[in-house]
Amino acid sequence: MKARIKFAKRDSMKFVGHLDIMRYFQKAIRRANIDIKYSEGYSPHQIMSFAAPLGVGLESEAEYFDIELNSSSPPEQMIAALNAVMADGIEVLDFIQLEDKSKNAMSLVSAADYQIVFRDAYRPDIDLNQEIKHFYEQDEIIILKKTKKNEKEVNIKPMIYKLSADQNSVYMQLATGSVNNLKPELVMQAFYQYLNKEMPKFAFTVKRLELYLNGK
Amino acid sequence: MRRLALSDEILLSIEKPARYIGNEINMVVKDIDKVDVRFAMCFPDVYEIGMSHLGIQILYDMFNQREDVYCERVYSPWIDLDKIMREENIPLFAVESQDPVKGFDFLGITIQYEICYTNILQILDLSQIPLLAKDRTEEYPIVIGGGPCTYNPEPIADFFDLFYIGEGETVYFELIDVYKEIKSSGGTRIQFLEKACRIPGIYAPGFYDTTYFEDGTIQSFLPNNAYAPIKVRKEIVHDMNDTYYPEKPLVPFIQATQDRVVLELQRGCIRGCRFCQAGQVYKPVRERSLSFLKDKARKMLDSTGSDEISLSSLSSSDYSNFKELVYFLIDAFKDKYVNIALPSLRIDSFALDVMSKVQDVKKSSLTFAPEAGSQRLRNVINKGLTEDSIMNGASMAFRGGWNRVKLYFMLGLPTETTRDMEGIALLSEKIAELYYEVVPIENRSGRIQITTSASFFIPKPFTPFQWANMCTREEFLNRAYIVNDKIKQQLNKKSIKFQWHDADVAVLEGLLARGDRRVGKTILCAYKKGCIYDAWTEYFNKELWQEALEETKISLDFYNTRERDLDEILPWDFIDTGVTKEYLIREWKRAHSEKATPNCRISCANCGVKVFEGGICNEGQN
Numbered sequence: 001m002k003a004r005i006k007f008a009k010r011d012s013m014k015f016v017g018h019l020d021i022m023r024y025f026q027k028a029i030r031r032a033n034i035d036i037k038y039s040e041g042y043s044p045h046q047i048m049s050f051a052a053p054l055g056v057g058l059e060s061e062a063e064y065f066d067i068e069l070n071s072s073s074p075p076e077q078m079i080a081a082l083n084a085v086m087a088d089g090i091e092v093l094d095f096i097q098l099e100d101k102s103k104n105a106m107s108l109v110s111a112a113d114y115q116i117v118f119r120d121a122y123r124p125d126i127d128l129n130q131e132i133k134h135f136y137e138q139d140e141i142i143i144l145k146k147t148k149k150n151e152k153e154v155n156i157k158p159m160i161y162k163l164s165a166d167q168n169s170v171y172m173q174l175a176t177g178s179v180n181n182l183k184p185e186l187v188m189q190a191f192y193q194y195l196n197k198e199m200p201k202f203a204f205t206v207k208r209l210e211l212y213l214n215g216k
Numbered sequence: 217m218r219r220l221a222l223s224d225e226i227l228l229s230i231e232k233p234a235r236y237i238g239n240e241i242n243m244v245v246k247d248i249d250k251v252d253v254r255f256a257m258c259f260p261d262v263y264e265i266g267m268s269h270l271g272i273q274i275l276y277d278m279f280n281q282r283e284d285v286y287c288e289r290v291y292s293p294w295i296d297l298d299k300i301m302r303e304e305n306i307p308l309f310a311v312e313s314q315d316p317v318k319g320f321d322f323l324g325i326t327i328q329y330e331i332c333y334t335n336i337l338q339i340l341d342l343s344q345i346p347l348l349a350k351d352r353t354e355e356y357p358i359v360i361g362g363g364p365c366t367y368n369p370e371p372i373a374d375f376f377d378l379f380y381i382g383e384g385e386t387v388y389f390e391l392i393d394v395y396k397e398i399k400s401s402g403g404t405r406i407q408f409l410e411k412a413c414r415i416p417g418i419y420a421p422g423f424y425d426t427t428y429f430e431d432g433t434i435q436s437f438l439p440n441n442a443y444a445p446i447k448v449r450k451e452i453v454h455d456m457n458d459t460y461y462p463e464k465p466l467v468p469f470i471q472a473t474q475d476r477v478v479l480e481l482q483r484g485c486i487r488g489c490r491f492c493q494a495g496q497v498y499k500p501v502r503e504r505s506l507s508f509l510k511d512k513a514r515k516m517l518d519s520t521g522s523d524e525i526s527l528s529s530l531s532s533s534d535y536s537n538f539k540e541l542v543y544f545l546i547d548a549f550k551d552k553y554v555n556i557a558l559p560s561l562r563i564d565s566f567a568l569d570v571m572s573k574v575q576d577v578k579k580s581s582l583t584f585a586p587e588a589g590s591q592r593l594r595n596v597i598n599k600g601l602t603e604d605s606i607m608n609g610a611s612m613a614f615r616g617g618w619n620r621v622k623l624y625f626m627l628g629l630p631t632e633t634t635r636d637m638e639g640i641a642l643l644s645e646k647i648a649e650l651y652y653e654v655v656p657i658e659n660r661s662g663r664i665q666i667t668t669s670a671s672f673f674i675p676k677p678f679t680p681f682q683w684a685n686m687c688t689r690e691e692f693l694n695r696a697y698i699v700n701d702k703i704k705q706q707l708n709k710k711s712i713k714f715q716w717h718d719a720d721v722a723v724l725e726g727l728l729a730r731g732d733r734r735v736g737k738t739i740l741c742a743y744k745k746g747c748i749y750d751a752w753t754e755y756f757n758k759e760l761w762q763e764a765l766e767e768t769k770i771s772l773d774f775y776n777t778r779e780r781d782l783d784e785i786l787p788w789d790f791i792d793t794g795v796t797k798e799y800l801i802r803e804w805k806r807a808h809s810e811k812a813t814p815n816c817r818i819s820c821a822n823c824g825v826k827v828f829e830g831g832i833c834n835e836g837q838n
């Protein structure tokens with residue numbers, strides 16, 4: 001029996017890295033007495049896989065991981081059991097039972113929505129809405145991508161599915177996953193470049209609003 | 217949302233920001249306005265080390281059972297944050313409330329190893345609390361030290377208002393009550409200290425003066441305050457089954473060094489190894505009952521979700537119900553995939569059976585700690601492990617499929633000769649040869665792998681070796697080279713990996729372990745020069761310590777290499793651990809005549825701890 005769990009990572013929990021979140025959930029599942037399946041072999045581990053790692057410093061309203069179960073209760077009971085043992089800042093939002101042959105979340109990730117909020121002192125003194133619009137209307141958005149060996153120019157526009165802004169926030173939908181992956185910071189870097197400005201180091205916070213799995 | 221002491225900018229520019237945010241599972245949250253006493257409990261090393269320590273978890277749980285007390289935690293900020301806090305003048309904070317420590321009533325520091333002393337100064341400095349107790353005015357927290365190093369608190373006496381000598385579970389509440397009483401009646405810091413020092417186990421270093429003879433030895437150590445007792449007796453828990461023990465230990469987000477729940481089987485040790493401080497100061501042996509341990513194991517695993525439990529104590533094989541406990545844990549938590557982390561066991565058929573059940577034989581190793589290379593020297597140090605029992609254990613294990621062995625030795629022990637040193641190489645070789653003898657070629661899974669480690673002997677207070685001379689750095693290294701050369705001449709040299717500890721660190725630890733109050737200046741000087749995290753090889757700065765020794769005129773010859781006279785006043789003589797000086801002298805002399813002393817279960821050696829009327833001394837087995 002397979003299930004997909006959706007959770008939010010908020011507030012100070014954004015400082016807990018991806019690997020630590022995995023270990024956190026392994027323990028949480030034991031605390032909640034979830035009847036998870038373990039792998040065979042000498043050192044059995046819980047069968048669990050995360051959809052898309054989230055960088056340290058980012059909040060999220062939509063993180064997903066899949067588990068395999070020996071037995072399960074109705075989704076609302078599973079959600080309640082998990083939320084009873086969560087740390088402040090982590091909330092389980094959904095528990096979806098999956099068909100046994102369904103692919104794991106990681107291989108299905110295709111896109112993600114992000115919200116970028118400028119910190120008080122760093123809001124650029126521009127008409128954000130208009131400038132984002134013009135920026136997105138360019139035929140190409142070229143950035144320099146550094147690889148281990150050299151730098152190369154990449155057009156990231158095809159990986160930006162949506163881009164808009166209001167007074168203080170920028171919203172974007174970006175290609176995510178193993179085929180194409182674009183980080184929101186890179187889009188913002190291109191935007192500052194377009195404005196002919198240096199991007200300050202801690203200008204904004206990033207929140208992942210949704211993660212899209214193929215077919216969803 | 218909780219307010220954090222550090223900004224996002226800082227937290228995102230340092231390593232492992234989750235060290236500083238608190239919010240862990242089982243963290244205690246209290247309303248600050250509804251508590252009377254705020255206690256900051258500090259482990260002066262990095263978070264992952266501090267979070268692995270059982271003592272803090274016990275006291276954290278104990279203090280927080282009181283509604284009027286809020287106990288929070290503090291750890292040493294890592295080097296990267298340390299720098300930022302100094303530059304930006306950010307006061308050190310407790311992880312729970314994120315409030316500055318300087319506003320607390322108490323700052324309690326557990327002192328587990330001597331080499332953390334500069335980190336104690338870092339904690340005080342970053343907290344913006346005066347480093348010297350005499351400079352602290354009314355508004356500062358009471359700084360109190362506890363833990364094994366307080367059995368000689370003198371080198372760090374200047375930095376503390378109080379020390380708690382002995383086990384923390386007994387008189388802390390009394391101390392808190394006295395504090396509340398003084399505080400509510402508008403009393404002063406001095407009035408509190410005068411009252412505190414009358415509680416058994418509490419030592420107020422400012423109330424004592426030391427005078428010295430011309431040769432540098434102590435002439436007198438006496439109270440300068442009428443309330444201060446001449447001797448301070450250590451505190452111990454009498455009933456290990458009717459005391460505090462956490463059922464909901466904290467679960468860190470980042471991986472602690474020991475990422476597991478801990479079951480403490482017993483306190484004390486029956487063995488009486490003459491080099492071992494823990495074995496002497498934690499006497500008498502007091503065991504926890506099987507039912508207590510079973511109950512705590514289940515509760516801790518349930519509340520943490522941990523997948524590993526470790527058993528902790530000195531010489532765990534001596535715990536009376538060890539077999540039953542281990543088989544219980546294996547059976548009870550088998551279907552929950554709980555791993556059992558075994559302590560090092562006396563290798564016999566039971567140990568091998570248990571090890572094969574909980575560890576991967578191919579990956580795990582056998583551990584023996586002969587400590588010395590010859591039977592003669594093992595008699596000197598009273599280590600009752602014979603070559604026969606090592607060979608029998610190893611032989612059984614080799615037949616059972618093990619082919620990795622770890623051997624632990626000490627170099628620089630009293631009376632050690634070249635023969636004893638070479639004995640380390642010979643014993644390692646003998647074990648290697650045994651493997652090829654007992655395991656037929658078709659059953660061998662590769663070559664035998666032996667790791668032989670040597671630490672350097674450091675005489676510790678309250679041991680029969682407290683008077684012993686300690687080797688110099690050069691002498692230590694010389695002895696390590698003798699062993700190394702001998703190993704390299706032997707047939708199985710390729711199967712034996714020999715490693716030894718850092719001799720410079722050992723020499724410093726020796727000074728800090730047996731130093732007196734004058735050594736405090738050296739620690740302060742070294743800290744001011746930038747020494748911090750001395751326990752971390754990459755940060756230990758030998759040159760700066762050397763400068764500090766010279767500038768404060770502290771001679772390693774006097775503190776380390778000199779053999780002390782039996783009638784000399786030792787800096788820690790004012791502490792009464794129950795173990796008498798007469799016993800220690802007896803043992804020191806027996807060591808020189810190479811005589812072993814039977815363990816407490818076989819016969820009573822009249823060490824003196826009978827005065828506590830507890831544990832094994834009361835079992836009537838003697």
